[in-house]
Amino acid sequence: MTASEAKEQQGRIDTTRLQDIARAYTQTAVLYSAIDVELFSHIDKGADTEVALSDATGLRPVDIDRLVTCCLSMDLLRWADQSSGRLENAPDVDRYLVKGKKTYAGPWMTFTRNSVPDWFRMTELMREGKPTLLGMYEDITPESARKYHESTSSIGFGAARRFVRSVDLSGRRHLLDLGGGSGAYSITAVKTFDGLEATVLDLPPVVEATKDYIAQHDVVDKVTTHGADFTQGEFPSPCDVVVMASNLPIYDAEVIASVVARAFRALEPGGEMHLIGEILDDDRRAPVDAAMWGMNELICGSLGRAHSRAECKGYFEAAGFVDAEVSEFIPGTLARCFGRKPA
Ligand SMILES: C[S@@+](CC[C@H](N)C(=O)[O-])C[C@H]1O[C@@H](n2cnc3c(N)ncnc32)[C@H](O)[C@@H]1O
Known part of the structure; x- marks a missing residue:
């Protein structure tokens, strides 16, 4: 209640x-x-x-x-x-x-500060906005991506550490990190699991920033980048793990379902996918943060919206994944949808 x-x-x-x-x-x-x-x-x-x-x-x-x-x-x-x-x-x-402090997350807490005036133009944007598929990412440059990922990395590496604590990737060989940004998940995973390599797929200007993080963390021999738009085309293959973190509300159901289906195709039999994001409860009454990230896409000029747990599970099942389930990842903020490709 x-x-x-x-x-x-x-x-x-x-x-x-x-x-x-x-x-x-x-x-x-x-x-x-x-x-x-x-x-x-x-x-x-x-x-x-x-x-x-x-x-x-x-x-x-x-x-x-x-x-x-x-x-x-x-x-x-x-x-x-x-x-x-x-x-x-x-x-x-x-x-x-x-x-x-190593855990300082000030840049993330002020991440959406520049869009504050636009939040107060919401009605106007709903009436007159001209959304595009990629929204704010249409015009991203290596410079703006570097600034953007200064913020995401201040929280992303912590989330990635939680990921490797909660998901055992021992024995896995290649992780594909869709919209991997700073490479937080890939970098943390290859440092944690022996024998694992990773590819960070992100928009071409963004992977220029990703390369900085890969070099800083001294994992150039284990993490590569792939500049591409994940709304189109097949994904680099083979891989046995796909991670897609913190980009769910940027897109609508059709795009997310298509990304999940193409990830399924890229995975080897027995491979696994993890979709981590701000996911709504099925009655859409919580968390407020998930609802607001959906609305943030109005402000960013895309067609994205918040997705519910049942919808995410549905994207996985429609693609052919088995054992699909959604669990808490960071309670109140992030959930994780998991699925396995049959062996
Ligand atoms: C909020 S960041 C999350 C980064 C990283 N996954 C993390 O959790 O730290 C969202 C990322 O998705 C990427 N992205 C958004 N749309 C994309 C697209 N169509 N193709 C490839 N990458 C995309 C952005 O460039 C950005 O790096």
């Missing part, structure tokens, strides 16, 4: 939920600003009172008071000791929003 359904059952209907939604953008803005002024990083370094934060950031005390109050109310900050005014970061803030 949702919180609003619980209130309804108690006969309590009021405006609070609607007011929260109406001003949800204020929370986004506060988070962006706290990241801009490195509030959480300063606290981590010991500037953990409002006076110290004012000195460290150069902001007026009144603005630090406002920012800290908002962050306390959003549970981004907590009191380490209220009597002495000492603050501390919430555990997720400590892990992901302190600059300099």
Whole structure:
């Protein structure tokens, strides 16, 4: 039962939920600003009172008071000791929003910042937009891909580490990484499983950025790139694992079904495919994040939308995969659809 359904059952209907939604953008803005002024990083370094934060950031005390109050109310900050005014970061803030930590994900948290004005033009875009198949990827250049993957890699390598912890690819020989971007999944997988090689397939300008990550991680002998548009043509073969991560909502059902069918053809008998993405529950009531990534495609100018678990399983079964199933990958955010090609 949702919180609003619980209130309804108690006969309590009021405006609070609607007011929260109406001003949800204020929370986004506060988070962006706290990241801009490195509030959480300063606290981590010991500037953990409002006076110290004012000195460290150069902001007026009144603005630090406002920012800290908002962050306390959003549970981004907590009191380490209220009597002495000492603050501390919430555990997720400590892990992901302190600059300099290996787990720092600030670039990912602000990944969609440039599109904020367009989110507030949504009605206009729905009425007058002219979507294309590739949306924002139509005009991508090696330079914009490098910037883009600075953000995705700040979260993608963590997701890839989770992938290799949850999926055993021992004995597999070749992984095909569709829309692999920074190559996070391929790089992490070849470092984890002996004898595994990988091909990152992404748009031709994007693989220029992929090559940087492959070199940085010293896996040039194990990971290659293939510049192509995965909406068309057959895939490099043979491979015994296909991964497609975090690009599901960019496309509609027809394209995704076709990608899954071509992946099936490229796989050796007994091979496996993993489709990881923001996947909706079958009643489409959650997660909100999956719904919003679908709407993000309006903003990005494509025809993509959010897909449900049953739809993803359906794409796999229609392609010929067996044992198709969807499981939680990162609860509340990402799910993983799996299928095996019969031996
Ligand atoms: C959000 S990123 C995910 C990157 C990577 N899979 C990860 O999880 O870190 C989406 C990727 O899909 C790629 N992509 C989108 N449409 C594509 C297409 N039609 N053909 C090839 N790659 C595509 C983009 O260029 C981008 O690198």
